[in-house]
Amino acid sequence: MNTFLNDLVTLNKVILDNARKQFPDSEASHLRNRAAPVPMADELLADVGTEIVSGETRYQIATSNDGTHWHMIVDLVLSRPVPQIPYIVLTFDTFGKVEEMIFNQILQNDPPNRYRAQLDLNLLIQRDALLRALSDYGAQTTLVVAIVTDHGLINTVTSPKIFYFAENYYPYIYQGILPPPPRLQLTFISLAYGQVWYQYYQDYVRKNYLYYLPDTFLLATNATDDDKPMLSISFFATPNATSLNDVNVVFDYFLSPKVNQARIANATVQFTQMEPEGKLVPFANADTLTLQLGLPNGKTEEKNALINLQSGIVDSFMLPASQFGLIWDAFFNHSPQKLLLRGYLAVQFTGFNPVDIPVMLVLEEKYQNRLPDFIKQSAPVDIKKAVEFRSDSNAYDLSGPRPIKRMLISIDNQTIELDIEHSSQSVDIKISVLELILNPNKNLVYLYDLQIIYVDGGKKTSNDNKSNFEIIYVP
Numbered sequence: 001m002n003t004f005l006n007d008l009v010t011l012n013k014v015i016l017d018n019a020r021k022q023f024p025d026s027e028a029s030h031l032r033n034r035a036a037p038v039p040m041a042d043e044l045l046a047d048v049g050t051e052i053v054s055g056e057t058r059y060q061i062a063t064s065n066d067g068t069h070w071h072m073i074v075d076l077v078l079s080r081p082v083p084q085i086p087y088i089v090l091t092f093d094t095f096g097k098v099e100e101m102i103f104n105q106i107l108q109n110d111p112p113n114r115y116r117a118q119l120d121l122n123l124l125i126q127r128d129a130l131l132r133a134l135s136d137y138g139a140q141t142t143l144v145v146a147i148v149t150d151h152g153l154i155n156t157v158t159s160p161k162i163f164y165f166a167e168n169y170y171p172y173i174y175q176g177i178l179p180p181p182p183r184l185q186l187t188f189i190s191l192a193y194g195q196v197w198y199q200y201y202q203d204y205v206r207k208n209y210l211y212y213l214p215d216t217f218l219l220a221t222n223a224t225d226d227d228k229p230m231l232s233i234s235f236f237a238t239p240n241a242t243s244l245n246d247v248n249v250v251f252d253y254f255l256s257p258k259v260n261q262a263r264i265a266n267a268t269v270q271f272t273q274m275e276p277e278g279k280l281v282p283f284a285n286a287d288t289l290t291l292q293l294g295l296p297n298g299k300t301e302e303k304n305a306l307i308n309l310q311s312g313i314v315d316s317f318m319l320p321a322s323q324f325g326l327i328w329d330a331f332f333n334h335s336p337q338k339l340l341l342r343g344y345l346a347v348q349f350t351g352f353n354p355v356d357i358p359v360m361l362v363l364e365e366k367y368q369n370r371l372p373d374f375i376k377q378s379a380p381v382d383i384k385k386a387v388e389f390r391s392d393s394n395a396y397d398l399s400g401p402r403p404i405k406r407m408l409i410s411i412d413n414q415t416i417e418l419d420i421e422h423s424s425q426s427v428d429i430k431i432s433v434l435e436l437i438l439n440p441n442k443n444l445v446y447l448y449d450l451q452i453i454y455v456d457g458g459k460k461t462s463n464d465n466k467s468n469f470e471i472i473y474v475p
Helices: 008-022 024-028 124-135 261-274 321-330 433-438
Strands: 046-048 050-053 056-059 061-065 070-078 087-094 097-102 105-109 114-121 142-149 152-159 186-193 196-203 209-212 216-219 231-237 247-258 279-282 288-295 298-301 306-308 312-320 342-348 355-360 382-390 404-411 414-418 424-432 446-454 459-467 471-473
Touching: 008 247, 008 312, 046 142, 070 124, 070 142, 087 114, 087 124, 097 114, 097 124, 114 124, 186 261, 196 261, 209 261, 231 433, 247 321, 261 279, 288 312, 288 355, 312 321, 321 433, 382 433, 404 424, 414 424, 424 433
Parallel strands: 046 152, 209 279, 216 355, 382 471
Antiparallel strands: 046 070, 050 056, 061 070, 070 114, 087 097, 087 142, 105 114, 142 152, 186 196, 196 209, 216 247, 231 247, 247 312, 288 298, 288 342, 306 312, 342 355, 382 424, 404 414, 404 446, 446 459
């Protein structure tokens, strides 16, 4: 499971923030809350609950159907108990018209500030409206918890504030309401901006709709974490790994679509000359979406990528740790000629040639020395190095000046013994993979304690000994 798919709060915030920047027409539809004449004494907050299913964090939102009726169930948590059962309303925009769906059943759970709300739909048109309300950012859907008090009606918008869930990322939400795959009927239109011609697609049925594609996909940034790019690196070693050749590195990343708003504004002017009521709308999906990314073995199709043209791309790739340095340097190579970590998203609509949208994984130079900021490791990753301790057999000779009976060597929380019958022994030492990755040119240093026990009963102790060699001679 990709790192970013398990952080629902951050992922939703990044998706919505980017949507506001890239698709500003949606800002025309503001959150629609009933006015509250008198605020409550304490601010009331409502959050959609989450749960863990097969190791994946999910919102507690589910849909179902029995063939003729459709249902949606939402589990909510209020920040404090309220004296009465609240009303829960889904409010959304349908092509400029504000609509509402009121949940039919509200059940109170333990503790008393937890509720389960069920929305029952009887008509196909209602099912379709719900599907669009949840899956289209332009609907600006909100879930409102309304409390009736002596002072009037008080509203609380839940978190997430905008009830928008890309179908690619949250398929479990749509299992009960998905219709057969839709097929847009499109007419190709080419419009110039500057010296470049761009492809657009007019809706054959709603001719005032002109769909457009993003210009590129770039690493998204997390506004809650100093605008740090959404890149996560982790390492995995095979059992009994002895070198970096036995270690793999995984790069998880999230890409946001970027749109040149000047281009869209210019296209809007041209399109409204053909269709006076015309408006430009971003595509959310296509018949086929294929991500190709440049990796050390060449262009590679990322078959497990989750792709939504409005929300972005969640993906990961795995390489041998020996190629880590090559890939890390490629993040900071902004040359147009570079091939590593560049690629394209092939967008295919039935009946049209595919459009290749550039994809680039690049980082600013300020991050080049901040590699640890991107490493997300839940547990230490080590490899084993065999270190051999050798002693001279003459040191145990009873005719010598001061013969040794035995030697005790402590290293890496292990103790080995050398004597006349075992004058050399090997021991496996754990070496941190992160240490090898972060300091590739640093020589390994082995620390050990040595205790010599002589035949005459005397002892000699030497602690904190150091060696750069994998064969260490003692004493």
